[in-house]
Amino acid sequence: MSRFASFAKSLPLSGRIGLSLVLFWLAVALVGPAVAPHGVGAFVDQDVFSPVSSAFPLGSDYLGRDVLSRLLWGARYTVFLGAGAALLACLIGTTLALTAAVRGGWVDEVLSRAMDTLISIPSKIFALVMVAAFGSSLALLLTITAITYVPGNYRIARALAVNVVSLDFVTVARARGEGGLHVALREVLPNMIHPLLADFGLRFVFIVLLLSGLSFLGLGVQPPYADLGSLVRENMSGLVDGAPAIVMPALAIATLTVGANLLIDALKPVEKQG
Amino acid sequence: MSAHVAVKDLRITAGGKAIVDGVSFEIERGQVLALIGESGSGKTTIALALMGHSRFGATISGEVRLGETRVDRLDDAGLQALRGRRVAYVAQSAASAFNPSRTIMAQVTEPLLVHRLAGKEEAEARAVDLFRALALPSPETIGARYPHQLSGGQLQRLMAAMALITRPELVILDEPTTALDVTTQVEVLKAFKVAIASVGATAIYVSHDLAVVAQMADSILVLNQGRTREQGAAEQVLHAPADDYTRTLMGAARPHARSAPAVVGKEALLKVEGVHAAYGKVPVLRDISLSLAKGATLGVIGESGSGKSTLARVIAGLLPRSAGSVSLAGEELPKGLEGRSREQFRRVQLVFQNADTALNPVQTVGQALARPLAFYHGLKGAAAEAEVARLLDLIRLPAHLATRNVRQLSGGQKQRVNLARALAARPEVLLCDEVTSALDTVVGAAILELIDELRRELGIATVFISHDISTVRAFCDQVLVLYGGTAVEQADAAAFGRGVHHPYTDLLTDSVPEMRAGWLEQARTRKAVLAGESGDDLCRFLPRCPVAIAGTCNAAPPPLRSGDGLALLCHHELHDLEGMSA
Numbered sequence: 001m002s003r004f005a006s007f008a009k010s011l012p013l014s015g016r017i018g019l020s021l022v023l024f025w026l027a028v029a030l031v032g033p034a035v036a037p038h039g040v041g042a043f044v045d046q047d048v049f050s051p052v053s054s055a056f057p058l059g060s061d062y063l064g065r066d067v068l069s070r071l072l073w074g075a076r077y078t079v080f081l082g083a084g085a086a087l088l089a090c091l092i093g094t095t096l097a098l099t100a101a102v103r104g105g106w107v108d109e110v111l112s113r114a115m116d117t118l119i120s121i122p123s124k125i126f127a128l129v130m131v132a133a134f135g136s137s138l139a140l141l142l143t144i145t146a147i148t149y150v151p152g153n154y155r156i157a158r159a160l161a162v163n164v165v166s167l168d169f170v171t172v173a174r175a176r177g178e179g180g181l182h183v184a185l186r187e188v189l190p191n192m193i194h195p196l197l198a199d200f201g202l203r204f205v206f207i208v209l210l211l212s213g214l215s216f217l218g219l220g221v222q223p224p225y226a227d228l229g230s231l232v233r234e235n236m237s238g239l240v241d242g243a244p245a246i247v248m249p250a251l252a253i254a255t256l257t258v259g260a261n262l263l264i265d266a267l268k269p270v271e272k273q274g
Numbered sequence: 275m276s277a278h279v280a281v282k283d284l285r286i287t288a289g290g291k292a293i294v295d296g297v298s299f300e301i302e303r304g305q306v307l308a309l310i311g312e313s314g315s316g317k318t319t320i321a322l323a324l325m326g327h328s329r330f331g332a333t334i335s336g337e338v339r340l341g342e343t344r345v346d347r348l349d350d351a352g353l354q355a356l357r358g359r360r361v362a363y364v365a366q367s368a369a370s371a372f373n374p375s376r377t378i379m380a381q382v383t384e385p386l387l388v389h390r391l392a393g394k395e396e397a398e399a400r401a402v403d404l405f406r407a408l409a410l411p412s413p414e415t416i417g418a419r420y421p422h423q424l425s426g427g428q429l430q431r432l433m434a435a436m437a438l439i440t441r442p443e444l445v446i447l448d449e450p451t452t453a454l455d456v457t458t459q460v461e462v463l464k465a466f467k468v469a470i471a472s473v474g475a476t477a478i479y480v481s482h483d484l485a486v487v488a489q490m491a492d493s494i495l496v497l498n499q500g501r502t503r504e505q506g507a508a509e510q511v512l513h514a515p516a517d518d519y520t521r522t523l524m525g526a527a528r529p530h531a532r533s534a535p536a537v538v539g540k541e542a543l544l545k546v547e548g549v550h551a552a553y554g555k556v557p558v559l560r561d562i563s564l565s566l567a568k569g570a571t572l573g574v575i576g577e578s579g580s581g582k583s584t585l586a587r588v589i590a591g592l593l594p595r596s597a598g599s600v601s602l603a604g605e606e607l608p609k610g611l612e613g614r615s616r617e618q619f620r621r622v623q624l625v626f627q628n629a630d631t632a633l634n635p636v637q638t639v640g641q642a643l644a645r646p647l648a649f650y651h652g653l654k655g656a657a658a659e660a661e662v663a664r665l666l667d668l669i670r671l672p673a674h675l676a677t678r679n680v681r682q683l684s685g686g687q688k689q690r691v692n693l694a695r696a697l698a699a700r701p702e703v704l705l706c707d708e709v710t711s712a713l714d715t716v717v718g719a720a721i722l723e724l725i726d727e728l729r730r731e732l733g734i735a736t737v738f739i740s741h742d743i744s745t746v747r748a749f750c751d752q753v754l755v756l757y758g759g760t761a762v763e764q765a766d767a768a769a770f771g772r773g774v775h776h777p778y779t780d781l782l783t784d785s786v787p788e789m790r791a792g793w794l795e796q797a798r799t800r801k802a803v804l805a806g807e808s809g810d811d812l813c814r815f816l817p818r819c820p821v822a823i824a825g826t827c828n829a830a831p832p833p834l835r836s837g838d839g840l841a842l843l844c845h846h847e848l849h850d851l852e853g854m855s856a
Contacts, residue, residue: 167631168626168628168631168632169631169632169633169634171592171626172624172626172632172695174592174611175590175591175592175611175619175623175624176619176623176645176646176649176699177611177614177616177618177619177620177649178649186645187634190634190636191634191635191636
């Protein structure tokens with residue numbers, strides 16, 4: 001715990017704000033359903049789009065459901081599905097990129113062209129086909145969103161890795177007789193970790209948007225469950241009234257993504273430390 | 275009349291730290307002042323302050339006067355009118371100072387056009403005159419070319435043309451020849467001297483090379499950590515320095531021969547026979563053979579592009595050779611990295627030129643040194659820590675540096691760590707690729723002595739690659755001179771000292787500036803006899819050779835002349851060459 005405290009202390013103010021927002025949303029995602037006052041699909045209000053009141057702290061939605069409860073239930077989809085897919089995409093993309101950059105030659109060529117092919121498939125159509133074929137499930141959503149964002153991460157990671165691989169210390173490691181794994185993980189990866197983290201933050205935001213887009217088409221998280229993105233979508237008609245039902249989920253997405261990016265930006269680039 | 279340029283009590287501070295601290299000097303009209311010192315001494319910062327420019331958001335205080343103008347009091351518009359018109363700047367690396375997407379002429383005439391001093395036609399006419407004064411090839415048409423079509427020496431002269439075209443009162447030359455080969459440097463220096471004199475400009479010459487400064491300067495200011503150490507006429511500072519620091523600089527500039535000869539083994543440890551190598555289809559090494567005994571040092575010299583670094587890469591296996599063999603203690607090494615055993619890797623270690631990029635910036639000194647220990651010798655934990663401490667002691671760095679990140683070290687310390695990492699493998703052959711060329715003279719001399727000492731103590735065979743012929747001569751038992759990928763001369767130290775050389779070696783030797791005024795004027799620049807002729811089998815040096823024999827050199831490949839520890843490729847007999855070298 002003291003290590004965590006000293007880590008938090010080392011961050012600038014913006015980073016501490018980001019860290020607390022991220023921690024807050026993680027907590028909500030973990031314990032949300034347990035503390036939610038109502039069930040996720042329970043119709044509890046006679047009125048729709050009712051304003052903030054003591055009974056409904058964040059108002060009610062287009063069907064008269066409690067927005068606070070739906071937020072508490074929905075956060076877990078966005079946080080875990082979004083972060084999980086982003087993590088998976090970055091993990092796969094960066095691994096392939098390191099392989100391509102360190103091996104070079106035909107390995108690089110084959111991987112890069114395969115990624116180009118993947119990029120050329122429109123992500124929504126791809127998702128549509130996959131859901132039509134296998135039916136919507138959380139595992140499938142995770143896979144689809146991850147696959148969609150692998151090529152982008154691969155492109156960035158490969159560009160970074162190719163630059164690092166051309167530096168003298170990598171040549172030194174090779175002349176020392178080091179294997180590809182050591183070169184990739186010990187010499188190259190630590191020198192590109194910060195831009196990769198920034199890329200992770202960006203991809204996380206994209207995935208939240210893709211998920212809500214899929215939900216809009218009825219392909220995402222299935223009702224009565226909803227992720228934060230679909231909460232915004234389904235309450236779209238409340239926009240003209242300024243109903244809290246649309247403002248609150250939007251605020252939730254904003255604080256989560258801004259928090260994640262503030263935290264990532266505050267992590268010092270390795271080359272500027274000390 | 276008062277001095278043309280006067281600087282009084284100049285102080286430049288950044289973040290509360292003084293980079294330049296109370297420097298004052300005056301330059302008479304048409305004179306050249308040299309600022310010398312190591313990197314970080316503030317010499318470039320002072321030079322830029324004369325244009326009213328400061329880097330890193332530093333603040334300038336004190337008085338800077340050019341003619342009647344107080345440069346330090348000018349506003350932005352005033353500075354804009356001053357820069358490029360009255361004060362011009364020639365940067366160190368011309369290759370990166372030119373815009374690669376515009377023609378030379380467009381860039382050279384730009385200062386005139388920007389300041390509306392001349393029309394396009396007049397500007398181009400003036401540029402061509404300058405090209406001629408700077409002895410550039412085909413002055414009428416060179417302006418139509420793009421930067422990538424020209425050599426480094428030509429670009430550096432064009433950069434001077436760009437600076438001089440507005441006929442400025444003051445020219446600032448910031449290490450303009452540091453990045454050039456010695457042979458090119460002579461030509462560029464000559465051209466600079468003539469061109470500056472013809473414009474009648476006052477000049478400030480920033481350099482760390484005392485011998486070059488001796489050719490250019492009327493007076494010298496020696497700087498150390500932003501303070502003036504010594505100031506005076508060039509003759510006095512160079513030949514009767516009053517300050518201790520100046521004397522240290524002078525001492526480091528002249529490599530003295532090593533104190534004790536090495537104990538050299540009898541049998542060849544590293545043997546390279548008939549090696550050829552190519553990048554793609556471009557051959558870079560042709561038929562190189564050498565043999566090196568335990569504890570011996572081989573110096574490899576040549577200009578950039580001669581293939582000297584490639585030779586080290588081929589031995590280390592980074593570039594697979596296309597023919598020939600490399601063997602270590604009788605055991606042939608595989609061509610590339612693949613197939614070499616860990617033991618074979620361990621026995622040959624390569625030390626790179628630039629320690630800034632050769633050390634992984636995320637590692638600490640300890641991590642960088644511990645890796646080869648774990649990799650080759652399986653040392654871990656306390657044993658590895660003790661060995662790291664021993665290595666740091668060997669390269670004379672304090673043990674507490676082990677926890678420091680490599681980026682926090684100075685250039686000299688980094689190069690020591692770079693060296694220690696190679697030594698951690700306990701190698702038998704050490705390949706040193708220009709290990710001192712990125713360092714200041716004083717620091718470089720210390721590294722050289724360290725290498726020589728370690729070599730003697732540990733009995734490591736060293737291949738010492740350098741462009742500096744005087745260093746090689748002082749430190750090596752054998753010398754290999756490369757030109758265009760061919761070994762034009764190979765000799766042991768005694769034979770090399772006798773003065774019989776290949777014409778190319780003579781050219782290299784003659785191009786090293788001597789530390790006396792007037793050397794530049796006396797330096798021979800002998801014209802090539804058969805310029806423009808070359809062929810695959812012919813002597814590689816033919817297009818530049820001043821003593822080529824028409825009908826022989828351009829007809830047949832040069833024969834090998836050898837005798838008494840010397841071997842060279844030339845059509846001239848050895849005793850004829852002896853006369854030419856003198």
